[in-house]
Amino acid sequence: MSIRWTYAFVDRPAGLLDRAGEFWTAVTGTRLSAPRGERGEFATLVPDAADACVKIQGVDDEDGGAHLDFAVDDVPGFVGTALELGASLAGEHDGWAVLRSPAGQLFCAVPWRGESARPPVTHGSRLDQVCLDTPPSVHEAEVAFWSSLTTDWESLPGSLAEFHVVKPPPGLPIRILLQRLGEERPATAHLDLACADIEATRADHERLGARLVARGRHWTVMRDPAGGTYCLTGRDPETGGLPRAAR
Numbered sequence: 001m002s003i004r005w006t007y008a009f010v011d012r013p014a015g016l017l018d019r020a021g022e023f024w025t026a027v028t029g030t031r032l033s034a035p036r037g038e039r040g041e042f043a044t045l046v047p048d049a050a051d052a053c054v055k056i057q058g059v060d061d062e063d064g065g066a067h068l069d070f071a072v073d074d075v076p077g078f079v080g081t082a083l084e085l086g087a088s089l090a091g092e093h094d095g096w097a098v099l100r101s102p103a104g105q106l107f108c109a110v111p112w113r114g115e116s117a118r119p120p121v122t123h124g125s126r127l128d129q130v131c132l133d134t135p136p137s138v139h140e141a142e143v144a145f146w147s148s149l150t151t152d153w154e155s156l157p158g159s160l161a162e163f164h165v166v167k168p169p170p171g172l173p174i175r176i177l178l179q180r181l182g183e184e185r186p187a188t189a190h191l192d193l194a195c196a197d198i199e200a201t202r203a204d205h206e207r208l209g210a211r212l213v214a215r216g217r218h219w220t221v222m223r224d225p226a227g228g229t230y231c232l233t234g235r236d237p238e239t240g241g242l243p244r245a246a247r
Helices: 014-028 073-085 134-148 198-207
Strands: 003-014 042-045 054-059 064-072 088-092 099-102 106-111 125-133 154-159 162-167 174-181 188-195 211-215 219-223 230-231
Touching: 003 125, 014 042, 014 125, 014 198, 064 073, 064 125, 064 188, 073 088, 073 099, 106 154, 125 134, 125 230, 134 154, 134 162, 134 174, 174 230, 188 198, 198 211, 198 219, 198 230
Parallel strands: 003 054, 064 106, 125 174, 188 230
Antiparallel strands: 003 064, 042 054, 088 099, 099 106, 125 188, 154 162, 162 174, 211 219, 219 230
């Protein structure tokens, strides 16, 4: 049951989807596909000369968020394994499925369509990570779930005690970071970009309509023009790793 490709989904309020699409295509150097879905709620961020790994979805949640799609050879087999590990089925569709992790994080199992070419670094950054924000009471169980579901990925502690990284094999475009929250509240998820220069990327994003929210140890929290929060992180955009001095 190999994961052949990964997608990060930008989930934003349906009424602000156009604004979100304009921003995220600009910062990733992509163009937006034609909308699809019953309400035109889905679109793909299409790169040049590479395979897409980011999509966008209009949702009813006013805060939006993010989620992961796993492209696999055997969708029913992947779903069955996820359920055995403690996931629940949130929705079945023709050829794909929506699931929830034990902590309630949504993710999807979709058919692999031959994707293999990772998009390049754009403007000194790369959207390469979905961060799953988990309450303390379920953090360890959530780490165990994602580590078991991604059997051929590397699961290792992060740079700080509250982080845990689940890193895919070389070539897969999106990795997972689990962050233990400081309080008990519902699980959420957000997007992370690896940046060669956080301040330069921040300035570029602000020119496109994003706003600074907060600065952390080696990350900066931003809010995009559609109201969704995301992070600019001081990691190598090629490898996804932290500089040695930051570890």
